[in-house]
Amino acid sequence: MVNLFPLLATTHESEYAPFVLTGVLLTLVVIYLASKLGGELSRMMDFPPVLGELVGGVIVGASALHLLVFPESGAVASDSIIMTVLQFIGNLTPEAVTSIFASQSEAISILAELGVIVLLFEIGLESDLRELQKVGYQAAIVAVVGVAAPFLAGTAGLMFFFHVPVIPAVFAGAALTATSIGITSKVLSELGYLKSKEGQIIVGAAVIDDVLGIIVLAVVASLAKTGEVDVFNLIYLIVSASVFLLGSICLGKFFNKSFVTIADKLQTRGKLVIPAFIFAFFMAFLANAIHLEAILGAFAAGLVLDETDKRKELDQQVIPIADILVPIFFVTVGAKVDLSVLNPVVPENREGLILAVFLIIIAILGKVVTGWSVFAQPGINRLAIGVGMIPRGEVGLVFAGIGAASGALDKPLQAAIIIMVILTTFLAPPLLRFAFKEPVPEVTKEVDLVS
Amino acid sequence: MVNLFPLLATTHESEYAPFVLTGVLLTLVVIYLASKLGGELSRMMDFPPVLGELVGGVIVGASALHLLVFPESGAVASDSIIMTVLQFIGNLTPEAVTSIFASQSEAISILAELGVIVLLFEIGLESDLRELQKVGYQAAIVAVVGVAAPFLAGTAGLMFFFHVPVIPAVFAGAALTATSIGITSKVLSELGYLKSKEGQIIVGAAVIDDVLGIIVLAVVASLAKTGEVDVFNLIYLIVSASVFLLGSICLGKFFNKSFVTIADKLQTRGKLVIPAFIFAFFMAFLANAIHLEAILGAFAAGLVLDETDKRKELDQQVIPIADILVPIFFVTVGAKVDLSVLNPVVPENREGLILAVFLIIIAILGKVVTGWSVFAQPGINRLAIGVGMIPRGEVGLVFAGIGAASGALDKPLQAAIIIMVILTTFLAPPLLRFAFKEPVPEVTKEVDLVS
Helix, strand or coil: CCCHHHHHCCCCHHHHHHHHHHHHHHHHHHHHHHHHHHHHHHHHCCHHHHHHHHHHHHHCCCCCCCCCCHHHHCCCCCCCHHHHHHHHHHHHCCHHHHHHHHHHHHHHHHHHHHHHHHHHHHHHCCHHHHHHHHHHHHHHHHHHHHHHHHHHHHHHHHHHHHCCCHHHHHHHHHHCCCCCHHHHHHHHHHCCCCCCCHHHHHHHHHHHHHHHHHHHHHHHHHHHHHCCCCHHHHHHHHHHHHHHHHHCCCCHHHHHHHHHHHHHHCCCCCCCCHHHHHHHHHHHHHHHCCCCCCCHHHHHHHHHHHCCCCHHHHHHHHHHHHHHHHHHHHHHHHHHHCHHHHHCCCHHHHHHHHHHHHHHHHHHHHHHHHHHHHHCCCCHHHHHHHHHHHCCCCHHHHHHHHHHHHCCCCCCHHHHHHHHHHHHHHHHHHHHHCCCCCCCCCCCCCCCCCC | CCCCHHHHHCCCHHHHHHHHHHHHHHHHHHHHHHHHHHHHHHHHCCHHHHHHHHHHHHCCCCCCCCCCHHHHHHCCHHHHHHHHHHHHHCCCCCHHHHHHHHHHHHHHHHHHHHHHHHHHHHHHCCCCCCCCCCCCHHHHHHHHHHHHHHHHHHHHHHHHHHHHCCCHHHHHHHHHCCCCHHHHHHHHHHHHCCCHHHHHHHHHHHHHHHHHHHEEEEHHHHHHHHHHHCCHHHHHHHHHHHHHHHHHHHHHHHHHHHHHHHHCCCCCCCCCCHHHHHHHHHHHHHHHHHCCHHHHHHHHHHHHHHHCCCHHHHHHHHHHHHHHHHHHHHHHHHCCCCCHCCCCCCCCCHHHHHHHHHHHHHHHHHHHHHHHHHHCCCCCCCHHHHHHHHCHHHHHHHHHHHHHHHCCCCCCHHHHHHHHHHHHHHHHHHHHHCCCCCCCCCCCCCCCCCC
């Protein structure tokens, strides 16, 4: 609330708190500028705005302007232009700046995570549960093929062609399984295909893929650590994920009416949006607490509330909240990417580049084949479904991050995985646009959310 | 994004990150439940909802349920029920929980600060600049009297009646000068008097009071530290605060049109709300950077954008964002208060209680007299203006916190200041209601924001 004057300076850590707020405010200004400039330019060039937001993030991030860098990616406070500005403004010691940098980065990361939670809640609110149930089996098959094909092809290829040892090969294979619900759904929504049959299969498969992906990650990380798989944990994860999703959808049918009754009785400000966020954040907490992803809980909450007759009013109020929080997530994902690992002039990057080319081919083919696993749907756009599963986005980055932290991956393989994640994420929106280029019947095309 | 399984546990600090998110989500659920239950009950009993949100915060905070406690107030991780839940869920070591507790508390504090920034931005949007200019001189006089009267009476009284040494007496006197813009404006807005002449004088005086208060704080903290006042810093603070407020209002008249032009050109989602928040957060950053309070910048940004013809549309979109962020601020202020210092059974509390009674009398009388400093306004509600200046709220808590950190205050005086801040904050809404009990003409009464 109050600023620290130089004359008030003491060594107490909480004394830095006002500068953390200063840093967070300046970072948010940078994030919003990057997302708006990127999004608008992207739209002018007829790309989806989310691609521009990611590129905006890359430009302000570790690859170029160094306005938004993170300690997890190995940056120190002096790498951050914003911290340099703060140091100048506040006449701070290097130790103070290091402490402020850590706190500020953590605050922005939490805001980005709240952003992706709100994004999935909004997507849940916009998804029609009955439509999703119709494509449930199809989505499950697409997800299983989309996890198995790239995992097996990637792991086997790395072991036989590149003589990568088993543990890192399995880790890289696991990183190939991810599908980013966030990016795919945003692009689908921007193209107006979120509620098409293809869109529902992709989103459904991405949700199931996330559940499968997290199980694969748990198993692989356990392999990397102990050399053996914990069967009980594996069974626990599979069961809890299934029970959570199906259970919340079934219980939701009863909870619906209580929600409307409660919201109707409230009289003070936020009478609709606060109960909705209590529910969404509680579901996200619950998912996290049983070792699933928070975004799954938020998505389930959105699906449940979509069934109430408050749906439209709620959607209207969630939009500005999402507008403020979601760009923090996309810009942060872009900013955390370091494109310098792509530079072929540096000799150490070459091994990684060759591995990357192989991983990218597997990443694309391994997901594109999933479109042909869809059955009994004559006339469905199989290419669009396969292409829609391609972006790894934030989920792929989590795999790469945990792989790096576990020490199982050497630098070239780590770089190759990151390049694969970047390219699949950046290629997916134009590819998806291309795959959907034939006009769909107006009945399956939803209203464009991007006004 | 992804959860940490016990099998992934390493000693790396970033490994705790998923549990920080889990903690933040659970804390937000608790905060929203407390604010809604408190606000609704308060409204049922015909009190302003914000009082209920504060009491809800007190109940979930350090005084009662220990769901929401903060390390700055001396709490450790094991004091927090939420951390105990996380420890159970994640099977965490005490060291891990301590680290998570610190990160989670910092994230909630940043969200609370963003909450008060958005609150002041919204209040700026709702305040009419021309009306505020009409009451400018009046507000300035009210503010100066409201700073000088309690400061002089408090400091002199403590020195002569209680033989308190000069430095702690001056510090306690300074804590008496604060006026909480946040609480006062929220109550005025709830009562429908924000745009009345009394409301505008109170808000204007509270803004000026904040500027004066921060200068007093800087001077007193410098006194406490070095024993002498830094004249250059004092002049710098006075000049920068005046230039910032007047300058932003004048520049705003030119910036207005550019803002509308830019917002009209944008095509992607958040085309109005993102530019508005870029401006608000930049102004808040700027205020912070020149050693003023961030909330002053946000308030100035709101005043400027209120002059544009996008005002209504923007207001509509800011409301749900404020609904989500502002309760975090009010519940946190309540939660940080420890009512156990009020317990008269504990002998150590008695000296503090006597000092507290003296400070409360000065706090109320010193602000009530300000109403009679208003000139040339026949028929104005002088009592309401004086009473509107009473709540110290978060600003008073900042004074108490910095005083405690500087070591200038002994425990009884520190407790007395905290009790004064609590009581003035809790008494002001019912007193303000009472002072405004005679009906105002409908022309000055604005539409009730609490639908």
